[in-house]
Amino acid sequence: MLEDKNQERTSLSSLGEFALIDHLTKDIKVKQPSTLTGVGDDAAVLDFKNKKTVISTDMLVEGVHFDLSYMPLKHLGYKAVVVNVSDICAMNAKPTQITVSIAVSNRFPLEALEELYQGIRLAAQVYDVDIVGGDTTSSQKGMIISITAIGEAEEEDIVYRNGAGESDLLVVTGDVGAAYMGLQVLEREKQVFQVNPDNQPDLEAYTYLIERQLKPEARKDIKEILKGLEIKPTSMIDISDGLSSEILHLCKSSGVGCNLYEEKIPADPQLISSCEEFDIDITTVAINGGEDYELLFTIKMEDFDKIKGNPNFTVIGHMTQESEGTHLITRAATKIPLKARGWDGMNENDTDEE
Numbered sequence: 001m002l003e004d005k006n007q008e009r010t011s012l013s014s015l016g017e018f019a020l021i022d023h024l025t026k027d028i029k030v031k032q033p034s035t036l037t038g039v040g041d042d043a044a045v046l047d048f049k050n051k052k053t054v055i056s057t058d059m060l061v062e063g064v065h066f067d068l069s070y071m072p073l074k075h076l077g078y079k080a081v082v083v084n085v086s087d088i089c090a091m092n093a094k095p096t097q098i099t100v101s102i103a104v105s106n107r108f109p110l111e112a113l114e115e116l117y118q119g120i121r122l123a124a125q126v127y128d129v130d131i132v133g134g135d136t137t138s139s140q141k142g143m144i145i146s147i148t149a150i151g152e153a154e155e156e157d158i159v160y161r162n163g164a165g166e167s168d169l170l171v172v173t174g175d176v177g178a179a180y181m182g183l184q185v186l187e188r189e190k191q192v193f194q195v196n197p198d199n200q201p202d203l204e205a206y207t208y209l210i211e212r213q214l215k216p217e218a219r220k221d222i223k224e225i226l227k228g229l230e231i232k233p234t235s236m237i238d239i240s241d242g243l244s245s246e247i248l249h250l251c252k253s254s255g256v257g258c259n260l261y262e263e264k265i266p267a268d269p270q271l272i273s274s275c276e277e278f279d280i281d282i283t284t285v286a287i288n289g290g291e292d293y294e295l296l297f298t299i300k301m302e303d304f305d306k307i308k309g310n311p312n313f314t315v316i317g318h319m320t321q322e323s324e325g326t327h328l329i330t331r332a333a334t335k336i337p338l339k340a341r342g343w344d345g346m347n348e349n350d351t352d353e354e
């Protein structure tokens with residue numbers, strides 16, 4: 001899983017920056033009506049008419065956010081777009097454009113950047129966003145990808161983090177925890193590979209987990225689904241750092257407390273079996289593991305009937321008065337304070353400090 005599959009290696013310095021950008025962005029077509037001018041001038045020109053513009057940016061650093069020994073470059077490019085598109089979706093807005101900036105050290109040949117761009121372009125196609133600009137430069141060490149996502153929304157449709165009310169229901173899309181376990185599986189296989197490079201890993205039992213880690217998807221569909229159900233969430237956020245951490249963000253912004261019910265947290269069967277195999281507590285993974293890119297939102301209690309039984313949504317708790325605090329209610333009905341441990345907090349040397 002770790003060998004370099006790039007047979008050809010064209011050094012980036014032989015191209016120069018402008019030729020490189022031309023090469024990577026050639027025949028990029030723009031499709032969004034709001035894109036007046038994309039790549040090719042000093043700046044892109046966008047026109048959202050009377051809609052509001054939503055902008056979010058995110059940076060991924062090699063060795064911090066990704067490990068190229070098990071992350072194929074095409075997947076990395078795809079994921080880099082997805083994590084940004086997810087933030088636009090979390091505002092209940094429609095993603096429309098991205099800009100892509102990449103810094104790479106000279107250990108990467110042109111073919112590596114082409115592969116990365118294949119993933120970026122695939123995601124742009126899947127999420128129907130135009131690539132309208134960016135930058136490519138050299139770095140001393142490793143790869144850095146910074147993507148800015150732009151979206152549009154009617155002002156009245158935008159959902160912020162701060163609108164949750166005291167008796168609102170807390171709802172999550174899809175399931176959580178799988179991306180974190182996917183990473184655990186990949187880390188284990190990496191270690192096995194380092195000891196025995198001839199070992200062919202059998203990853204059949206973990207396909208969903210690995211896909212959630214390597215090729216996550218943003219919930220671009222949720223905006224339309226909610227609209228069809230005539231629901232506007234009162235607050236919303238995407239799950240990048242972990243359920244617990246995102247709940248605390250919503251609570252802090254909205255000035256409310258929350259009870260999260262352990263028994264309600266949606267988990268995929270592969271997550272359940274792999275947690276047993278790895279002897280890890282599934283609830284810890286589900287609330288602290290990040291990178292699921294599902295949406296977490298609150299709705300008014302009277303909207304419950306509209307989502308009841310809908311396979312896209314699970315009600316996992318309810319908001320409370322701020323003074324009641326934020327708690328996980330376990331299956332044994334014990335109340336445990338929620339902590340924002342997030343992604344990095346899963347390390348063994350975690351000191352429980354936020």
Ligand SMILES: [Mg+2]
Binds near residue numbers: 087090237238239240
């Ligand atoms: Mg976010």
